[in-house]
Amino acid sequence: MSNVKYIGVFGKRNSGKSSLINKLTGQEIAIVSEVPGTTTDPVRKRMEIFGLGPVVIIDTAGIDDEGNLGKRRVESSRKIISQIDIALLLFTNNTIDKYEKELLKSFRDQELPVLLVHNQSDIISLEEKVATAIKEKYGHEVIEFSCNIFDESEQQKLVEVLTSHIVKKLNETAFSQMTILEGLVEKDYNIVLVCPVDSEAPEGRLILPQVNAIRDVLDKGGNAIVLQPGNLGSYLKSAAVKPKLVVTDSQAFNEVSKIVPEDIPLTGFSLLLARSKGPFVHYLKGTRAIDNLKEGDKLLILESCSHHSNCEDIGRVKLPALISKKCDCRIEWDVISGLDSLPHKIEEYAMVIQCGGCMITGRQLSARLKPAIIAGIPVSNYGMALAYCTGIFERAVAPLTVTENIQDQN
Template structure:
C-alpha cells in the first residue's frame, strides 16, 4: 500500500487560518514531523504532502496547506496553491481556532459545498481552553462532522480514532467501487478468456526498465477482471496478430502510433488508445470528445494550451511540445499559437485560449482532472485530451472512439454545429 500511486490515494486536505495548528495536527495524526511548526503565522509556505496507510481506509495522502488569509509578501502565490489543493482534495479538514467562525471560515465551507467536497470541522488546541457550548452548537448546525483535538493533552489515540471514524463516514463512493479502465469494453466471458493486446512503445521517450502508469494500471485492470493481456511493441504487433488463433477482443496503443494500429487492426476488432481510456477513467470522455470538434475550425492567431499533469524533461520529438503542434499546423494551417504547462501549474487565465488539449492525467486524481475540465467549461473554453485530439488530427477518431458510442456522438454533434456556424 505504501507504493500505491499518489493518484489512487484518497486526498485529504487540511485548511484553515494561518496558525490554527494545521501542521501540528497533521504531525499528531501521522506521528511524524511532516510539517514544520512554529508559533509564527505562515510557517507552512507551500503545500506539504504526506502519504501514509491509514487503516482501515487504505492509502491516503494528506495535503497540509498555507492559510488562505496569508498576507505575507509571498501570500498570493501560497493562496493560489492552497486553492488548487482544495480542488484536488477528496475530503477537507477545516481546522478552527477555538471560538472563531467568521466570513473566512464560511467562505471555505461554501467553497467545499460548491465543489461537493465533504468537510470535517476540527476545533484545535482545546487544551488551551474548552470550546464554548453555544459556539459548538453553531458548528453542529452546519450538518458536517465536528471534532475536537489537541496536540499536547495526551489524547492522541482518541483524536486519531475520531478522525478515522469521520473519514469512513464520508469516504467518497468512487473510492469504494472504482470503475474499470477497460474491462467493461470486453464481451461477457463465456468459456474463453477475453484477450486484450496492449501496444507500447519502447523508444527513446519510454522510461528505462519500466512501463508508465497507464500501461501498468491497464494490465492490472485486465488481471483483476480475468482477462488475458499481451503486451507488444508496435513493430511486433502485425507479426503477433498472425500468431493468434482468435482475434483479440480489444487493442490499445500509445497515441503516437494510433494511425499504424488502426491500419494493422482488422476492422472487426475494437481498438483505442491509453489516453482515450484515461479520458474516461479520470475525466469526462463525452465533454473531452465534444471539445475536440474545435480542432476543425482553428484559425491563424488562435491560441491552444497543451497541458500535461506531470513535468518531465522534454525529449526530441516530444509529444506535447513537438508532435501535437506539428499535427495541428498540418491540419489547421500556420499561425496557431501554442502554449504549454506542466505539473500543478494549470493556468487560471484560460479565457485567452481557443482550445485546451490535456494529457491523460494519469498522475491526477479523478477529482482534480474533473476540476480542470470544469475550470475550462466555466469559461466556455473547449477542452479535449491527447488521445482524442491525436486521433482527430490523424483521421482515425471514428475508429478509436467507436468503443464509446456516446463520446463519438458528442464529437459528431460538435462537428455538425461547427459546420453550420461556418456556413451561417
C-alpha cells in the first residue's frame, strides 16, 4: 500500500507557487519567472519531509489562466485535486477572490485538507483582520510566507514553520485505513494464509497483501500459518486447534473451499484488500448489481496505475469476459488508466469497477469513486467482481460482514 503523501500547490498565476516549491525542496526544480503562466503542466517532485516520510509535491498552472490553452491548463490543475492528500492554496495581497473561492469549494467537496498560505508577505504583509475573516468564514488558519527573504536562516525558519503545518495537518486528518485483518485476528488466533507459489507468483517473494497479512497477525499476537494449497488438507487434519480464519489467494479459492470445512471462515486476500482500502459497503452492494446488467450496458473500468501491470489483463480482458458470461449478455466497457478523474457523463455507465488500488492512497481511491457513488451507480472492485463471477463471493465475504469493524470510507 502506498504511504507516499501527495501535496498539491495551487493559486493564481505569479502568486509564487513554483518559488515556494523550490524553497520547500531546497532545489531549483520549478521554473520561476515574472511572466504570468510560466508553469503550464503539473510538475511533480518527490522529496522526504521529516516526520512525514516520502511526499510528492505537485506544482500546478495558475488557476486564473485565460484563453483556450489557459482553460485547458486550469482543467489539468483541477484534475490534481482528486490525486492529493493536502492542498496548499497560495494567495497574495490579502485578496481572496472568485478563483480562490471556487478552489476552496472544490477542496471542501472532496473533504481535502487545506493550508492557506499568504505569499509575498515581504511586499505586502498579511493583515490581521483578513486572517480573522478567513478563519471565521472558511475555518482555515492563514500561514504568512515569503519566498524572498534575504537572510537564509530566516528563510529556512519560514520553510520549517510551513513544513510543520503540513505535517500537523496531514497527521490530524490522516485518512483512516483499516489494517488488512482488522477485527479478524486477536491474540493467539490461528490464521491460515494460503499462498500458492506457482508460475504466476513473483520470483523469490510474496505479494504485498500476503506480507501485510502476516505482519498484521504478528502485530496482534496471533499465529500465522503460511502454506501452499497442497499442504492445507493435511494441516487441517492434524491441527489441534481449529483455525479462526483461512485466507487464500483468490485464484485458488475453488480448490481451497473444497478442503476447508464450512464451519471454518474462509476469505480471499483481494477481498481483504478491498475491505481495508475503499468504500467496502458500496462495493458489497454494488458487486451484486452485476446480476442486473443487460445487453449493451457499459462498464467503466478504473485502473489506477499508468504503468504496465498484470492487473491490465484482469481489467481489460478477464473481467469483462467473465461479467458478460455471468449475466449472459454482451456488455461494453471503457477503461480509464492512471489518476484521471471520472468522465463528466458518468450516468452513461451501468457500473464502475475499480482496480485494487495498490499504488494509490485510500483517500485517492475514495475521491475517485465518489462521483459514481453520488450518482447512484453501483461500484465494485476487481477482486470482488472476480469473486462474484466465479461464484465464491458469498462465502468469501461472509467473514468480513460479521465483524463490527466495517468502515464506510467514502
